Amino acid sequence: MGPSTPLLIFFLLSWSGPLQGQQHHLVEYMERRLAALEERLAQCQDQSSRHAAELRDFKNKMLPLLEVAEKEREALRTEADTISGRVDRLEREVDYLETQNPALPCVEFDEKVTGGPGTKGKGRRNEKYDMVTDCGYTISQVRSMKILKRFGGPAGLWTKDPLGQTEKIYVLDGTQNDTAFVFPRLRDFTLAMAARKASRVRVPFPWVGTGQLVYGGFLYFARRPPGRPGGGGELENTLQLIKFHLANRTVVDSSVFPAEGLIPPYGLTADTYIDLAADEEGLWAVYATREDDRHLCLAKLDPQTLDTEQQWDTPCPRENAEAAFVICGTLYVVYNTRPASRARIQCSFDVSGTLTPERAALPYFPRRYGAHASLRYNPRERQLYAWDDGYQIVYKLEMRKKEEEV
Secondary structure, eight states: OTTTHHHHHHHHHHHHHHHHHHHHHHHHHHHHHHHHHHHHHHHHHHHHHHHHHHHHHHHHHHHHHHHHHHHHHHHHHHHHHHHHHHHHHHHHHHHHHHHHSSSSGGGGGGGHHHOOOOOOTTTOOOOOOOSSSOOOEEEEEEEEEEEEOOOOSEEEEEEOOTTTSSOOOOESSSSOOOEEEESSSSHHHTTTTTTHEEEEEEOOOOOTTTEEEEEEHHHHEOOOOOOOOOOOOOOTTTOEOOOOOOTTTTTEEEEEEEEEEOOOSSTTTTOOEEEEETTTTTEEEEEEEEEEEEEEEEEOOTOOOOOOOOEEEEEEETTEEEEEEEEETTTEEEOOOSSOOOOEEEEEEESSSSGGGGGSSSOBOOOSSEEEEEEEEEETTEEEEEEEETEEEEEEEEEEETSSOO
């Protein structure tokens, strides 16, 4: 053992006392902290027990109230079902009374068609139309209504291509727009996030109104032609028809509609100046002019060239008209009131002369939201695609032969 060993032992013995004192203080501190934690845990346990007891008391108080509320809800549901049944019966009774007391057909205007005092001869060819198909059906009644969804604003158009081989849905929102939505099928359109499923087709010119039509792979719509410098001039009251190829996204043809002084044909749809329609016979246009600002006019168009093949002055008034469509060469005009109510087909005009106003049915449309901004007939499905205050609706039609009595 060297000379430095005793010194090292003395040094260690001199520090052992302070180290034992520090350990003792540390143990006491830890014991105090553990006691505080135990006290807080005991307080938390007491509070949890108290809250659990309060929750049990609250639950015991609420269970009878919930039972009473459930009974009241069942009573209200039963009462609502009873009221709904009464309303449905009342609707059927009203429909029956309206059928027994139908609105008067537009016979007071027959002179304008047959050559009476009100006949207009300028640019009109009111001779009967020679049907190119054997279609001889007319509407018997609106059989059912199905509300698909709400998409877009209060005015717009949605439809299928009656000649298309696909189930695509075309949606044209607004009265002055240049972008159409195309959905692969009806199911995609009804989804909550429908816009994500749609492709967009932009046309080179904004359309006017809700008179557009998809037919044979083309979008037909009306636009205002560019005016002369300074505005006004001969083009002030004219519209240009555009034939737009949906697949190629190009304008394939255009033509200025051969009518001067165009005015909205429907008194309740002020933004539409030309309403295009398609049926089993082809392409049609519903319009009105200042020359006779009381009645609608009808024209048969060539879908290839947009030429006007034949024109008629109809007996159907513009006042309170909201929309129209054509089936088997017969124009059906739907009327309403300015405060939106139940719409009704109140005037029809058969270009072939087979269906007289006295034999035409004048059915009501079922209850809905507002007023029709557009109606498109699909001859393949015998359905109407309607735009009603932003809601898209399908009406199924029941048909009968034109020769049959109402």
